[in-house]
Amino acid sequence: MVTKQFQNITLSRLGMGNMRLPILPGGKDGDIDYEKAGQIIDYAMENGINYFDSAYVYHSGQSERFVGQALRRYPRDSYYITTKYNVRANPDYRETFAQQLERYGVDHIDFYLIHALGDNNIDDYLHNGCIPFFQQMKREGKISYFGFSSHASPEVLARFADAEKWDFAQIQLNYFDWNYGTAKQEYEILAERNIPVMVMESVRGGRLAKLTDEAESLLRQAHPDWSIPSWAFRWLKRLPMVQVALSGMSNLEQIQDNVATFADDRALTDEEEALLFRACALFHDQVRVPCTGCRYCCDTCPAGINIPEVLKVYNSFKLEGAWALNGLKNVEGGMPWDCVGCGACTQQCPQNIGVPQLMEEMAKAAGK
Ligand code: SF4
Ligand code: SF4
Secondary structure: OOEEEEOOEEEEOEEEEOOOOOEOOOOOOOOEOHHHHHHHHHHHHHOOOOEEEOOOOHHHHOHHHHHHHHHOOOOHHHOEEEEEEOOOOOOOHHHHHHHHHHHHOOOOEEEEEEEEEOOOOHHHHHHOOHHHHHHHHHHOOOEEEEEEEEOOOHHHHHHHHOOOOOOEEEEEOOHHHHHHOOHHHHHHHHHHOOOOEEEEOOOHHHHHHOOOHHHHHHHHHHOOOOOHHHHHHHHHOOOOOEEEEEEOOOOHHHHHHHHHHOOOOOOOOHHHHHHHHHHHHHHHHHHOOOOOOOOOOHHHOOOOEOHHHHHHHHHHHHHHOHHHHHHHHHOOOEOHHHOOOOOHHHHHOOOOOOHHHHHHHHHHHOOO
């Protein structure tokens, strides 16, 4: 396992995320399968991973308790635990912090984060008194390093980054969001301020573990022996401010593959990065529907479906997974399962989009 110095300690470059642990058959999110998940933690410890990420809300509040128990068999100074304060989940930061120490069964948290900074909660975090409280906990030795995780816009991220002296920050960073999101700007904001970056969503919740056939074949031709997810991590190794790349590993195969990727520091070359970005563009174009939002189709739909808005949800669904179908709740008018397959929309569509098939696909995925 390759490591990297962080202040006066050494961290593994691969970190274990604990929000996608195996759960018991038929169980809910909080029903972690302690045996299976414990095997993953043991494999992590045996293979040099020493950074374990969690949060107050992960697995309905059960993640911290599980991680604390799984790591208790190892010396406390052989691993680093993280957790986060989430103002929406429980605004009472004192109570949250006390609960977290109890759940983990420890007297200090190594890496503590303000959780999921966003454009709509920055003022809560800046003005509710939590930051001075956590700084006090740091002075008392109950927190070793203080940082934040962000899903905010680059402007808000910059504002928050300048509000305090942060030890580190955690952002969503992967080659897809570098090309099609704001990850590059976010990384540069942190790099300019010399704030080490912990990476979340290295493989975008698993979405970058399986690309389209064409995109994958480009990568496999170049390196038949590399797994598809390993490209994401090897790309991250190019970025000098990246401290730890987190992966929410749900089974032994995933952790074995990731540990193999971090057996050395070999990053992608410039040529390999260009190839990866070509594969990424192919993947992006193949999964997305190229609706321009012109609305030529809308007046003709007998089901009253707001087709361009529904197609935006379709694109999220293809990139993020079935949970993104929740976005349909925010769309007024008919739903995909109201489509009668008349094809009037496609006749009007300058992009020649096969709308009825997409509606059917969404309806099926939604169980309608
Ligand atoms: S095929 Fe479906 S979405 Fe298209 S116009 Fe007909 S009912 Fe509306
Ligand atoms: S006509 Fe085609 S491109 Fe225009 S809004 Fe409808 S689906 Fe989208």
